[in-house]
Amino acid sequence: MSATTAMEVNAEARRILAVSISKLYASRTQRGGLRLHRSLLLSMVMRSARDIYHSSRESEAPSGPQPAPAEEPMEVGSGPGEQAELPAPQPELEPAVSPAETAEPGSAEEGCDGEFAEDKENRSPARQSRKRRGKASAAPDFLPSKRARLEPGEERYAAPLGSCRVGAGESLTALSLNRVIPAF
Amino acid sequence: MKCFSRYLPYLFRPPSTILSSTCHTEADIISTVEFNSSGELLATGDKGGRVVVFQREQESKSQPQRRGEYNVYSTFQSHEPEFDYLKSLEIEEKINKIKWLPQQNAAYFLLSTNDKTVKLWKISERDKRPEGYNLKDEDGRIKDPSTITSLRVPVLQPMDLMVEATARRVFSNAHTYHINSISVNSDLQTFISTDDLRVNLWNLEITDRSFNIVDIKPANMEELTEVITSAEFHPQQCHTFAYSSSKGSIRLCDMRQAALCDKHCKYFEEPEDPSTRSFFSEIISSISDVKFSHNGRYLMTRDYLTVKVWDLQMENKPLETYQVHDYLRGKLCSLYENDCIFDKFECVWNGSDSVIMTGSYNNFFRMFDRNTKRDVTLEASRENSKPRAILKPRKVCVGGKRRKDEISVDSLDFSKKILHTTWHPHENIIAVAATNNLYIFQDKVN
Numbered sequence: 001m002s003a004t005t006a007m008e009v010n011a012e013a014r015r016i017l018a019v020s021i022s023k024l025y026a027s028r029t030q031r032g033g034l035r036l037h038r039s040l041l042l043s044m045v046m047r048s049a050r051d052i053y054h055s056s057r058e059s060e061a062p063s064g065p066q067p068a069p070a071e072e073p074m075e076v077g078s079g080p081g082e083q084a085e086l087p088a089p090q091p092e093l094e095p096a097v098s099p100a101e102t103a104e105p106g107s108a109e110e111g112c113d114g115e116f117a118e119d120k121e122n123r124s125p126a127r128q129s130r131k132r133r134g135k136a137s138a139a140p141d142f143l144p145s146k147r148a149r150l151e152p153g154e155e156r157y158a159a160p161l162g163s164c165r166v167g168a169g170e171s172l173t174a175l176s177l178n179r180v181i182p183a184f
Numbered sequence: 185m186k187c188f189s190r191y192l193p194y195l196f197r198p199p200s201t202i203l204s205s206t207c208h209t210e211a212d213i214i215s216t217v218e219f220n221s222s223g224e225l226l227a228t229g230d231k232g233g234r235v236v237v238f239q240r241e242q243e244s245k246s247q248p249q250r251r252g253e254y255n256v257y258s259t260f261q262s263h264e265p266e267f268d269y270l271k272s273l274e275i276e277e278k279i280n281k282i283k284w285l286p287q288q289n290a291a292y293f294l295l296s297t298n299d300k301t302v303k304l305w306k307i308s309e310r311d312k313r314p315e316g317y318n319l320k321d322e323d324g325r326i327k328d329p330s331t332i333t334s335l336r337v338p339v340l341q342p343m344d345l346m347v348e349a350t351a352r353r354v355f356s357n358a359h360t361y362h363i364n365s366i367s368v369n370s371d372l373q374t375f376i377s378t379d380d381l382r383v384n385l386w387n388l389e390i391t392d393r394s395f396n397i398v399d400i401k402p403a404n405m406e407e408l409t410e411v412i413t414s415a416e417f418h419p420q421q422c423h424t425f426a427y428s429s430s431k432g433s434i435r436l437c438d439m440r441q442a443a444l445c446d447k448h449c450k451y452f453e454e455p456e457d458p459s460t461r462s463f464f465s466e467i468i469s470s471i472s473d474v475k476f477s478h479n480g481r482y483l484m485t486r487d488y489l490t491v492k493v494w495d496l497q498m499e500n501k502p503l504e505t506y507q508v509h510d511y512l513r514g515k516l517c518s519l520y521e522n523d524c525i526f527d528k529f530e531c532v533w534n535g536s537d538s539v540i541m542t543g544s545y546n547n548f549f550r551m552f553d554r555n556t557k558r559d560v561t562l563e564a565s566r567e568n569s570k571p572r573a574i575l576k577p578r579k580v581c582v583g584g585k586r587r588k589d590e591i592s593v594d595s596l597d598f599s600k601k602i603l604h605t606t607w608h609p610h611e612n613i614i615a616v617a618a619t620n621n622l623y624i625f626q627d628k629v630n
Contacts, residue, residue: 012517013463016463016517016520019520019521023523031274031276032273032274032275032276032278032299032362033271033273033274033275033362035362036361036362036380036381036408036411037362037364037380037411037413037430037470038526040408040409040410040411040430041430041466041467041470041526044466044467045463045464045466045467045520048463048465048466049463052463
């Protein structure tokens with residue numbers, strides 16, 4: 001394959017990937033819910049485009065580093081999952097994708113929820129802060145906060161190591177429970 | 185190849201449409217058309233959840249010209265939009281399919297379905313009403329029984345014909361995915377409803393339970409590679425049905441083998457031609473419709489570019505393949521971008537299984553004569569629709585030089601698509617749905 005043709009194929013594959021992702025995203029707001037058949041076909045096209053993109057890149061630069069998530073985006077091509085359980089492709093994804101980025105939104109089905117949870121835990125704080133904290137994710141008001149509330153006149157002491165004995169714990173718990181019960 | 189002409193009134197529209205065809209609401213788009221088994225009635229369903237039933241006029245000696253026109257017989261709201269609160273999903277009211285039950289008494293019965301619920305409707309006529317009660321006074325107030333001294337038996341008097349549609353059964357809560365087809369069994373007691381992953385068997389009398397007879401949902405949804413696109417019962421064998429898949433294959437199943445028909449007894453698939461492979465090979469091989477022939481010996485399937493006729497005795501390749509609009513093969517990328525590649529065209533047999541018909545773009549529809557191997561492209565449009573005019577065959581120009589009457593591929597209007605067509609069971613009468621307009625064409629009368 002000549003360099004120009006490979007580039008054309010590459011560009012075509014990228015364009016199709018971009019179009020597919022925007023269709024997948026748009027289908028979430030479609031009336032009647034996600035269509036499984038359509039989502040499946042979209043994911044198949046995305047997989048073909050991704051494969052062609054990779055192979056054309058390989059033919060372009062055979063010694064170039066291939067992004068590791070090449071295997072991770074299996075999710076891109078596989079089942080689109082139950083309707084209404086398709087999480088949005090992450091907002092940070094740009095339409096002009098590179099394979100590394102397709103890995104992220106590709107987890108478009110329930111099976112990947114576990115992986116997502118892991119990612120959240122391992123994310124750096126900077127990433128975590130980008131997550132919008134909607135009302136739903138904030139702790140409800142009626143539950144006791146994790147920090148015990150101080151009575152007026154009390155001061156907070158740094159807990160000495162090893163002092164977390166049952167006794168101390170009990171009194172703290174008793175304090176918070178006292179606050180909880182009236183709330184109910 | 186017989187010519188097709190048109191009879192008055194040549195153009196039907198669902199009652200609430202605005203006159204101009206370019207200005208219509210989305211709810212008026214016709215989503216299914218179906219003749220009943222005698223051809224006397226024609227039902228259409230639309231995106232707004234309405235069903236309109238047309239009835240053929242009786243032939244009258246005084247007006248031989250007006251032979252068998254179809255007039256509106258009944259209109260009713262079959263499905264309403266619903267909301268699934270558990271999944272936060274709106275359920276569209278669009279009628280996906282209508283199937284008639286064969287007539288067994290004076291009333292007519294049909295099944296109509298949206299994405300989630302199948303309903304059995306009874307359409308019956310009332311042309312008499314009882315009159316002569318002496319239980320109420322002129323104002324309509326019930327009389328004091330002590331003032332009534334005589335017994336008057338009411339008499340049935342003729343009244344203006346009233347056609348009423350009542351929902352007799354509602355078959356709901358059996359489908360997680362979107363219903364794509366329904367099919368009535370030849371035993372006239374059961375029917376199947378099919379969604380993307382499952383086929384359910386119902387008894388027409390029982391609405392609170394159904395049997396799941398096909399389930400292709402994988403344990404891990406990530407491994408999903410194909411979905412069911414359509415299913416139909418065999419016209420004579422009540423134990424046989426076929427279902428088509430998004431991968432271009434058809435499975436024939438026998439319900440006597442096992443309760444769960446996951447193992448097919450026949451598997452029809454044509455190996456893919458590697459030379460035509462593209463990004464969109466999977467999409468265009470997805471089967472959008474499957475229909476048994478009336479004689480039960482053949483199956484017809486429609487994928488994006490072709491119609492195929494399969495012999496039930498030969499699984500490895502189709503008996504016949506017809507190109508519907510092969511000139512679109514080079515345009516698949518743009519058709520993908522404008523979503524047209526996802527259009528689901530239906531296909532239909534004529535009564536004698538000698539001619540097959542399917543729709544295309546630009547309000548074109550195609551007919552293929554299986555015996556003479558001739559085909560014709562016709563257009564459903566108001567400009568060409570003069571009463572009793574013969575439809576002129578159309579031609580799409582694929583090469584460079586365009587002849588006078590030809591239309592070039594680039595001039596085709598992809599927003600005008602004919603997805604739904606139906607053929608009268610005995611006569612050469614066809615109904616073609618073009619967006620919100622219904623065209624009924626009849627064979628030329630000598």
